[in-house]
Amino acid sequence: MRILSAFIVAIIICNGCRDIPSQKQIYQINTSHVSIKIDTLELDIKGRIESIVKYAGNYYFLSAKYNYRANDEPYIVITDSNFNIIHQSIAPEHFTHNVKLHVQNDSIIAINEFYKTMLLFNQNNFKWELVKPFTFPIYEDKDYRVTTSVSGEFGGTVFFRDKATGLRYEGWTNYTTIVNKMNGKYYITYFMPHGNGASAVIEIPNPRKMLLSDTNRNEQSYNMNETNSRQGMNTLFYWDNPVPVASFIHKNKLLHMCSYQNSTCFTEFRDNKLHKILALGIHIYPELQQQIANKYQLYRFFTVNSFELFGSDYEHNTTNTEEQYGFIEVVPNEIYIHFIKTN
DSSP states (O other), X not given: OEEEOOOOOOEEETTTTEEEOOOXXXXXXXXXXXXXXXXXXXXXXXXXXXXXXXXXXXXXXXXXXXOGGGTOOEEEXXXXXXXXXXXXXXXXXXXXXXXXXXXXXXXXXXXXXXXXXXXXXXXXXXXXXXXXOOOOOXXXXXXXXXXXXXXXXXXXXXXXXXXXXXXXXXXXXXXXXXXXXXXXXXXXXXXXXXXXXXXXXXXXXXXXXXXXXXXXXXXXXXXXXXXXXXXXXXXXXEESSSEEEEEEEETTEEEEEEEXXXXXXXXXXXXXXXXXXXXXXXXXXXXXXXXXXXXXXXXEEEEOSSSOTTSTXXXXXXXXXXXXXXXXXXXXXXXXXXXXXXX
């Protein structure tokens, strides 16, 4: 692997609206709001990245040549921290549709969300083994284990299980994907990629103030029968344009990546208003892959060259402009945007 010149991207600093010249190098942006490094990685793997996680310093990629959902052969690729390939193999037959990689309890897990199957990766022999599916948290800290139930456009439920008491609390959301914690409060970001698209950020000051769940109901029973409770929850903002598609804690602030008509911006919600703080001169769509409390977030992304983000074929470019793919790593004081060039 070698690091190529950075992807040529115009960056516009919104506060002041001044242009920064593009450069062919590892590009660095440092402001009072964000610290970003952008580069391009050349990986000798087949196709684009469908899913990615990081564990014990290594990166685990699931890739497919053209259209994963058209049953191209998917590949599992493992690289070290410098992106040197240490293993590559064709994924097993269960990797046929809508598979996502996860890290749970020091294990690499692949979940086939369409067929509801789960595979465990044996790191000794590089084999995958079918295991009984189980529910894993989308967020976890020393106080709560957070899980979700989703019924598509019919709504969803977020659950906070108190580790001290074992009690479970619930509240209505939709497509909950991201949970952050700042100053003792929890912030939920949900994104619904249907119709015109919609997203919201919800503040939960104290999960114990939410509705206490019925102990006779398990979480699977909520499917198509989600809670209606918004007890103990404050909706900070609800948008259909721009659409917040990522949220994270950075430099002790809760920031959001928002999808505007032709570009993606970093934003901050303050004084009851969403403020642009940095605009990328390119339109990218990030999708959360992995989160370790507030310490680390990992997103994969692709560029949106024609504004079809919410259509049935939103991942497929219909223009003559080549799509770009990559992943984003967010740590408390640094954001790394890696564009990827593959075979």
